[in-house]
Structure formats: C-alpha cells, structure tokens
Amino acid sequence: MKLVVIDQSPPTHVVANQNTCFTFEKSMNFSVVSAEIDRLFGFEPLSLDDLANVWTKNRADLLIGALHPDAKTLTIIGDGVALDPHCSSVIRNAAKLLGVHCARRILLHGLLPDIWQTELRDMRGRIPSILYHGTTDAYLDHILAEGLRTDRPSNWENAGKDHVYMTATPQTAAFHARRTSDRCGGSPIxxxxxxPWRLQADWDVENQLTLNPNVPSRDSMLLAKGAGLFASPSSVSRTAILEVLEPQLSVPVFNWTCRKRAGFIQRTLSWIQR
Structure with a gap:
C-alpha cells in the first residue's frame, strides 16, 4: 500500500483501497482534495460532508475515515456495509502504515450509537474462524434443538431466503439482532x-456493493470479506453454535452476558462436522 500526502499538516481524514492510502487535513482547499481523490479513486466529492455522508454509501468498498493522531485511532465512517476492521485487509494495512493502534466503528440503533474499537492486533485481514449471527431469543429453543436452518421462513421480505447470514464482528451481528427483535419480538441475541466450509456474499453486499455501478469490483466474495458480511448456503448445525450472547450497546464483547457456552467436546466436534 502506497501512502499519498499532499500537505504536511497532521492528517484528519483518510481514503484508501488495496493499493493506495490518501490522507489530508480537513481545513485544506477541498477542490484540491477532491481532484486528488478523483485521480486516485475515480470520483469527485463536492465537500467533506459529501464525502462522509454520500460517498461512504456510493463507495463503501473504500476505507473512508477520520484520523485522531493524538489517540492514534481511526474512525471508520459508513453504515452497515462499510469495511469491517476485523477482517478488512485495507484497514489492517492502512492502520499499520499510519501508525494507528485501533479502529473505531459506529452503528446506530435508532438514536442510540453502538461504538466499539478493534485493536491493531485483532485486525486479521482475513475471514475469522468464528462468525456471528444476530437473532432474537424468541427463536432460541428451536435454534438450540435444530441449528440455524436455511429452510425456515425469513424474517425479512426481500432477503434471508435459503441462507444463514453471518458477520465477522459480533457488534455487527448485534445490529441485526436488534432489528430482528424490534420486528419479531423477544430480546436480541x-x-x-x-x-462453515462454504460461504457466499451477504445479500446486502450483493445489492449495495456488487451491483453498485460506482463500485469498480464485481468480485462478491472480495467485497464480502472487506465488509465482514457472509451467507452460508447450508444450514448451521446446533453443534457449530459455540456461544449464545446478550449484546449491550457500546460494551466490550467480553463483558456481554453469555447464556450458553459450548464445552471442549462440542468445540472439537464443531471442527470435524462443519
């Protein structure tokens, strides 16, 4: 990854892809910034607000973020399909290049923010061996008895059919769990x-990234890996469910209440039977 700088002031913002990391300071003449973004990434934001509020949706395949040099923290700007710090190689490589110690992500549940940080050591740049599924405890008894089945009716009209949807990061799964709980009742889990051995791109990735004319790549799995959003075309057995967690807004995962945790034998079987 190549670093591109057009001013020596401490940077406040970053735009990056697999090959290039561009930084700039927010008080710069934005027409200069926009021209450089166009040269490097192929689009011209009208202003910093336009970059943060419009192009984070139009180009969610990119890292678009705010830098906090004193705290050595990167805040990823974007919604549900923005790059995931846990498995995006773009975020990992940019963090190393910029000397960032952690990446902060924010997702809104109504007016309440869910804020969490991913330390540099946890930025793997690959699909993790444990993935997360958000749902409601109204279905928990059936799930623990039968697993996550692809032949069950979907909770969503336009998505979720014939697949089990999973995320690389538990807080992203919690976002979907809260939406499901609001719609279907029960408490989010x-x-x-x-x-699973076989993974495909998530429905949101396919529809908001792969089919987006502003996004150059048509590689669904590459885009899914960046966003940390996946779909299993096969059911997930009950043996493969290792923990049942109760999510809390802006609370580290290790402080979430764990309702159920698999023992050694089940964890071993989950490797063999997946």
Missing part, C-alpha cells in the same frame, strides 16, 4: 458459530 448473538450466536457465535464455527465458520
């Missing part, structure tokens, strides 16, 4: 699952 997050299931930690052994990664």
């Amino acid at each position: 997050v299931l930690a699952c052994r990664k």
